Amino acid sequence: MSGTFGKGHHLHLIDGSAFIFRAYHALPPLTRKSDGLPIGAVAGFCNMLHRYVEGNTGPDAPTHAAVIFDKGSHTFRNEMYDLYKANREAMPEDLRPQIPLTRTATEAFNIACKEKEGYEADDIIATLAVQARAAGGRCTIISSDKDLMQLVGDGVEMLDAMKNRTIDREGVFEKFGVYPERVVDVQALAGDSVDNVPGAPGIGIKTAALLINEYGDLDALLKRAEEIKQPKRRQTLIDHADQIRLSRKLVLLDENTPLDFTLDDLEVREPDADKLLGFLADMEFRTLSKRVAEVLGKEAPVIEEPKVVENGGEVAEIPFDQAGYEQISDAKTLQAWIDRIYEFGYVAVDTETTGLDEMVADLVGISLCVEPGKACYIPLLHKSHSADDLFGSDDLAEGQIQTEEALRMLTPMLTDPSIIKIGQNMKYDSKIFAQVGIAVAPIDDTMLMSYAMHAGLHGHGMDTLSERYLGHTPIPIKPLLGSGKSAITFDKVPLADAVPYAAEDADITLRLWQLFKPQLHRVQVTKVYETLERPLVPVLAAMERSGIKVDRDTLSRMSNAFAQKMAGLEDEIYEMVGRKFNVGSPAQVGEVLFEDMGLEGGKKGANGKYSTGATILEDLATEHDFPKRILDWRQLSKLKSTYTDALQEHINKDTGRVHTSYSIAGASTGRLASTDPNLQNIPIRSEEGRRIREAFVAEEDKVLVALDYSQIELRILAHIANIPALKQAFKDGLDIHAMTASEMFDVPLDEMTPDVRRQAKAINFGVIYGISGFGLARNLRIPRAEAQGFIDRYFERFPGIRTYMDDTKAFAKEHGYVQTLFGRKINTPEIAAKGPRAGFAQRAAINAPIQGTAADVIRRAMIRMPDAIKDIPATMLLQVHDELLFEVEKGAEDDLIKAARDVMENAADPVVKLDVKLTVDAGIGSNWAEAH
DNA sequence: GACATCACG
DNA sequence: GACGTACGTGATGTCC
Numbered sequence: 001m002s003g004t005f006g007k008g009h010h011l012h013l014i015d016g017s018a019f020i021f022r023a024y025h026a027l028p029p030l031t032r033k034s035d036g037l038p039i040g041a042v043a044g045f046c047n048m049l050h051r052y053v054e055g056n057t058g059p060d061a062p063t064h065a066a067v068i069f070d071k072g073s074h075t076f077r078n079e080m081y082d083l084y085k086a087n088r089e090a091m092p093e094d095l096r097p098q099i100p101l102t103r104t105a106t107e108a109f110n111i112a113c114k115e116k117e118g119y120e121a122d123d124i125i126a127t128l129a130v131q132a133r134a135a136g137g138r139c140t141i142i143s144s145d146k147d148l149m150q151l152v153g154d155g156v157e158m159l160d161a162m163k164n165r166t167i168d169r170e171g172v173f174e175k176f177g178v179y180p181e182r183v184v185d186v187q188a189l190a191g192d193s194v195d196n197v198p199g200a201p202g203i204g205i206k207t208a209a210l211l212i213n214e215y216g217d218l219d220a221l222l223k224r225a226e227e228i229k230q231p232k233r234r235q236t237l238i239d240h241a242d243q244i245r246l247s248r249k250l251v252l253l254d255e256n257t258p259l260d261f262t263l264d265d266l267e268v269r270e271p272d273a274d275k276l277l278g279f280l281a282d283m284e285f286r287t288l289s290k291r292v293a294e295v296l297g298k299e300a301p302v303i304e305e306p307k308v309v310e311n312g313g314e315v316a317e318i319p320f321d322q323a324g325y326e327q328i329s330d331a332k333t334l335q336a337w338i339d340r341i342y343e344f345g346y347v348a349v350d351t352e353t354t355g356l357d358e359m360v361a362d363l364v365g366i367s368l369c370v371e372p373g374k375a376c377y378i379p380l381l382h383k384s385h386s387a388d389d390l391f392g393s394d395d396l397a398e399g400q401i402q403t404e405e406a407l408r409m410l411t412p413m414l415t416d417p418s419i420i421k422i423g424q425n426m427k428y429d430s431k432i433f434a435q436v437g438i439a440v441a442p443i444d445d446t447m448l449m450s451y452a453m454h455a456g457l458h459g460h461g462m463d464t465l466s467e468r469y470l471g472h473t474p475i476p477i478k479p480l481l482g483s484g485k486s487a488i489t490f491d492k493v494p495l496a497d498a499v500p501y502a503a504e505d506a507d508i509t510l511r512l513w514q515l516f517k518p519q520l521h522r523v524q525v526t527k528v529y530e531t532l533e534r535p536l537v538p539v540l541a542a543m544e545r546s547g548i549k550v551d552r553d554t555l556s557r558m559s560n561a562f563a564q565k566m567a568g569l570e571d572e573i574y575e576m577v578g579r580k581f582n583v584g585s586p587a588q589v590g591e592v593l594f595e596d597m598g599l600e601g602g603k604k605g606a607n608g609k610y611s612t613g614a615t616i617l618e619d620l621a622t623e624h625d626f627p628k629r630i631l632d633w634r635q636l637s638k639l640k641s642t643y644t645d646a647l648q649e650h651i652n653k654d655t656g657r658v659h660t661s662y663s664i665a666g667a668s669t670g671r672l673a674s675t676d677p678n679l680q681n682i683p684i685r686s687e688e689g690r691r692i693r694e695a696f697v698a699e700e701d702k703v704l705v706a707l708d709y710s711q712i713e714l715r716i717l718a719h720i721a722n723i724p725a726l727k728q729a730f731k732d733g734l735d736i737h738a739m740t741a742s743e744m745f746d747v748p749l750d751e752m753t754p755d756v757r758r759q760a761k762a763i764n765f766g767v768i769y770g771i772s773g774f775g776l777a778r779n780l781r782i783p784r785a786e787a788q789g790f791i792d793r794y795f796e797r798f799p800g801i802r803t804y805m806d807d808t809k810a811f812a813k814e815h816g817y818v819q820t821l822f823g824r825k826i827n828t829p830e831i832a833a834k835g836p837r838a839g840f841a842q843r844a845a846i847n848a849p850i851q852g853t854a855a856d857v858i859r860r861a862m863i864r865m866p867d868a869i870k871d872i873p874a875t876m877l878l879q880v881h882d883e884l885l886f887e888v889e890k891g892a893e894d895d896l897i898k899a900a901r902d903v904m905e906n907a908a909d910p911v912v913k914l915d916v917k918l919t920v921d922a923g924i925g926s927n928w929a930e931a932h
Numbered sequence: 933g934a935c936a937t938c939a940c941g
Numbered sequence: 942g943a944c945g946t947a948c949g950t951g952a953t954g955t956c957c
Contacts, residue, residue, distance in 0.1 A: 022942080145943090586935090612937085638952095676951095677951090677952080678952065680939095680951085681941085681950080689939080774946045846947095847948040
């Protein structure tokens with residue numbers, strides 16, 4: 001559509017400065033890799049523009065568009081009032097150089113880019129919006145600036161691009177309590193601390209709207225100010241009438257800004273692909289370049305990756321070359337390798353297997369490396385690939401040493417105390433070796449070295465480490481194995497492919513080890529690595545191999561019962577709604593709730609879908625039965641799919657037991673994580689769920705014993721933050737939440753009610769998490785001000801907490817990490833971020849030393865446990881953060897509890913002398929529900 | 933594969 | 942010029 005702007009045309013006006021500030025605060029301080037130019041705001045700005053352009057499809061797409069910027073800090077408003085915007089903070093140093101680049105970016109996207117000296121963007125927007133309206137067209141202002149709300153109505157609306165929410169007359173009314181034409185009146189009264197618009201002292205938006213609605217408009221109100229009933233309000237308006245009138249002039253937008261262009265100059269244009277991609281390449285925006293190129297149907301520009309390898313140039317730059325990798329096919333060559341390993345005293349080892357589950361996977365081959373660039377692969381059980389092999393014959397490929405012979409030769413070296421076996425995630429390889437009867441020791445683990453140094457910075461998988469610290473991308477496994485249904489196992493990979501892949505893994509592992517070993521000292525985490533990480537490997541390997549007996553019949557019966565109950569609930573639900581729908585689809589539940597049934601509660605989330613989380617449904621459940629049914633159904637569905645059904649699939653065919661896998665380097669705080677299946681989140685809080693634990697049983701003539709630390713994190717908090725009252729309470733064996741409640745609310749302990757105690761408990765936990773008034777309010781479902789009152793009171797009673805929080809934040813800011821009592825470092829790179837991310841990072845920094853110290857304590861206990869219980873017929877099976885679960889021969893329960901409790905309660909000694917005793921509760925039973 | 937939801941400490 | 946808000950995890954189902 002072209003011609004003179006008028007009816008049927010649609011103008012978009014983007015508030016450029018708002019985009020810039022949003023972009024700046026939303027992203028960490030990024031810099032251009034090649035020269036360090038600050039670039040974060042430009043990156044965010046371009047992303048927003050791109051997303052904006054992409055979103056502009058369909059019948060409502062704009063015909064005309066422009067991005068409008070502020071120009072100069074001095075405007076006509078300063079002539080009226082020299083303090084206008086005087087309390088604005090200066091523009092951040094790293095933002096200033098980015099401002100001109102945002103203009104260039106806008107032009108690169110081929111969107112009109114307008115500004116005018118002496119005027120604010122808002123005035124230009126007002127002028128254009130009014131022109132568009134006068135011409136009979138429509139105008140959408142893309143901004144959420146409340147100052148622009150005065151323009152809304154009669155063909156002009158606003159769009160909050162971040163929330164994807166349009167603001168029409170009603171939206172303005174929601175915000176200001178008046179319709180757009182009276183917005184300036186309300187603003188004139190309420191003032192604006194951000195722009196330093198004075199307004200009337202003591203009058204906010206609510207009162208202002210009240211007054212304007214009562215008297216009609218500002219002039220009438222000021223004229224009839226004498227009539228106002230409240231004496232204080234009356235006097236304020238009389239005394240400050242001039243100031244209020246000035247305020248109105250300040251907030252009133254100039255709809256007659258002289259402009260040297262017309263609406264027709266703003267017609268939407270196709271982007272110039274070369275110019276746009278050129279600009280993005282210049283800025284070195286890799287991801288965005290690719291995305292934009294894809295949309296434009298062009299080749300993405302090549303952006304040179306400056307080789308910044310974070311190894312400090314400490315590793316000799318020996319190139320990765322497959323020519324240095326050899327296949328070992330005979331005993332003589334293998335022996336030569338073993339001899340060399342003895343000369344060096346260490347070797348990097350990697351196993352290749354038929355799968356990722358060590359309990360099921362079979363050993364296929366072994367790779368070794370002692371010098372960077374020189375590695376070997378010993379294939380053992382690779383299958384042959386004859387052309388007529390349609391049915392997958394079991395014939396072994398040529399050129400492989402007999403497995404038994406190779407293992408017989410390797411075993412002395414693998415178990416020799418003088419030879420360090422280096423691996424990347426050694427727990428995996430040692431479990432594979434354990435399968436064939438080889439107890440690999442001693443070990444080093446590059447994954448755990450990285451974890452000790454880099455927790456919180458990045459993952460610790462081999463690909464990540466190799467790229468980051470060696471500047472080398474490892475050969476990917478995908479092309480070798482394929483994916484989906486046609487995927488093969490490693491024993492089917494032809495040796496020509498298998499050798500370089502496998503050998504390279506050992507090569508990379510060795511290089512990482514050579515790099516990391518000296519760095520551990522420099523970062524001062526050698527102790528952490530040697531006492532908290534490395535020794536845990538054999539302990540966890542043993543626990544995982546033990547597994548826990550799970551009774552299939554119990555699960556199966558429960559699953560059937562759940563299925564029946566769910567079917568019953570579904571019938572009731574369909575009955576209530578009058579039609580069938582997928583109860584498992586949150587989107588459909590939302591539609592039914594808020595459209596079919598017409599309940600109160602709004603849209604949420606960027607996708608425009610209704611939010612139907614448990615807290616929302618619980619609130620609705622007080623009024624209606626329907627949400628309650630959904631909640632019940634969801635609980636059953638969760639229990640059935642995740643627990644009774646999935647758990648059965650995890651019962652090992654050979655052992656009849658479930659073998660989880662613990663990741664040692666998964667959680668940044670030092671906690672373990674449990675996967676495949678996760679046995680750290682087996683239900684317990686609900687009565688129905690708790691029964692799942694009845695399926696976790698002891699073998700005949702054995703019992704399960706659970707030992708768990710009592711309030712370990714609060715005890716650690718009491719020690720770290722040095723809170724005498726808390727310490728004393730623990731010493732006296734008090735109910736800690738009741739004691740907190742008593743202190744805060746001045747209620748004697750013997751008059752404590754469950755509800756007051758519950759509130760104190762929420763506060764105690766909140767403190768550990770880096771509390772905020774908002775979070776506590778939401779958790780307790782009380783007004784925010786009340787929650788803030790609780791927190792203030794808590795800080796007053798336990799002043800050490802505030803100090804701890806402030807000190808921890810300051811430490812994190814200064815050093816970029818925080819520490820546990822045992823010296824574990826948790827990096828906090830986001831602590832320097834701007835905007836809301838800073839809040840996240842600060843709370844995580846406050847929590848990490850507490851959660852991490854507790855994790856260290858139980859790690860120490862676990863490491864000492866095997867030796868402490870070696871004479872007791874008991875096996876350690878599971879760890880659940882503050883709990884250890886054992887399987888014990890009947891009759892030995894008391895011995896086990898005594899020995900294990902002793903280890904756990906004294907696990908901090910002798911490195912850390914806690915001011916607060918750790919205590920451990922014990923339980924015994926034939927299943928996990930009874931034992932807990 | 934992203935997102936929402938919910939299980940645990 | 943306005944954030945979005947309690948810490949740490951993993952598994953499942955829906956929907957694109």
